Amino acid sequence: MSPYELIKRPVITEKNTMLMEHGQYTFEVAPTATKHEIKEAVEKIFNVKVVSVNTIHVPGKTKIKRRRGIPRGIVGRSKGRKKAVVKLAEGQRIELFEGV
């Protein structure tokens, strides 16, 4: 898997912008990615030194689609995701998030 497939997109939320101040950047990653793969991928893409990687699975939620004629609706599930919080070496930054 190429680094670009592994690292899907940055996750920009209020909480994560706060983490950035401590040099921690959050990405959505492929569900199968391991911490080591993530470390290498981030280092390669952004040309930075990664100190540590924390990952978390966000399970999908049960969604019920209401429809006319179907009393209880159609039960479905939204996609889950895997997030990785990457800590960079002291003083390093990732440009993609710059200005945020």
Place this chain on the structure above:
Amino acid sequence: MKVQTETLPGRRARLEIEVEEERVGREMDRALRRISNQVTVPGFRRGRAPRVLVERAVGRDYVLREASKELVPDAIAAAVEQEKLEALSEPQYLNMLSTEPFRFEVVIPLLPEVQLGDYKSVRAERKPVTVTDEDVEKVVNDLREEEAEWRAPEPARPSRKGDQMVVDMEEHIEGSEPETEEGLTVALGEEVLMPELEAQLEGLEVGKDYELEVTMPEDHPNKDVAGRKATYKVHVKEIREKVLPELNDEFAARVASGVSTVEELRQRVRQTLHERRETEERNRLLEDVINQIVERSSVDMPDLLVEREIDHQIEHLEEDLKRSKLTLDQFLAFTGKSRDQLREEYRDRARERVVRSLVLSEVAKAEGITVEPADVDQEIGRITESIEEDARRDETRELLSGDTWRRSIENELYDRKLVNRIVEIATGEPLYPEEAEARAEAAPEAEEQAGPGEAEATSEETGAEAEFASAVEEAPPGGPVSVESAPSEAEPGEKS
């Protein structure tokens, strides 16, 4: 800030304003902060999102527009100050020229410029008012006409001009169905009926039946019947003649309260006529004087003022219409005019009013005419003094001391002072000599307060714009200076 000013005709100025980048940036920042409280960026609570993200979410144009709301008025105000312009109101026209640099153009209406003519050389003459015996007799006779009764003549006689007849009538116009009407009252000699029919109605007798042949006139408003032959079957039920009441003391007492003899009635009529003609003459004189002053002066002003005056006139019209339960749209439909046509019709008159009002307030300034709170107090005292009952007098006094009433009294006093002054200049006598004397006797110190020095102080306080606005805006109901609001029509009771 860079400003280029260009003067346009009709007291307007066109400004091209360029705001410094730094100032624009500051205002953009502030705008972003305001916007950020109103938009939700996914992942963030309201107001917590970083500015860059907010800007990306709403777009730079939106931020710029939001920033302009503060930036533009501030820049205009600063530019007006910098260029030492006397703005009349908000800009009439605003156009963005470019955003980087931040550059826009506005057209600002300026305060009118009044070149006051030599109003002191205006001369007019107050014509003496006369009431002749014939005038009095004519009014007395009119009164008798009004009180006339319709009675059957004694002895009975055929109908003649001036009579009223009560008839049953069947109208049969050739080519249409006959129509009958019973108990119809027709008047002879009033030219209500077709002349041909009316002529035949003369000389008829009570209780008899007649058949009258008439050719409908060619110019009859109803085209279907014009020129046709018609038959009228008429049954005369009554003939009445007009009987004027005898001119005696009993009649005099009946038509006028507080009068018991004919001689008193004549006096009363003479007095009323005299007063009315006095008022007419005053109005004519005042009109004459004002026209002369206006003629000698020239006014340069933005059209906006005229438009505003037209707005006022139309509002007035609308209010009048409301009283007869009509809307302006209904009125327009009825008269077949568009709103614009109506405005056009009002334009000349409105312009005249504005010019008049401007010139006169300039005269007032030159003459140092002001109304002090003390004058208003005194006037309230004068109005209420005739009320005998203590409680009611206090009540009225309180009512009149309210802001609205005080202002309206103030306007009225101002009007009166002003017209007195200009008429005095033109004729050597104030318009209302008696009152001026009474006033001068009652409060000499109040008059002194209104000296020219004081006047200047107040006009500076109010600010040219405010003063001017009141001159024009309030012109219709008892505004400072318009002939319509001459005191005869501007009694306090009519103003509420």
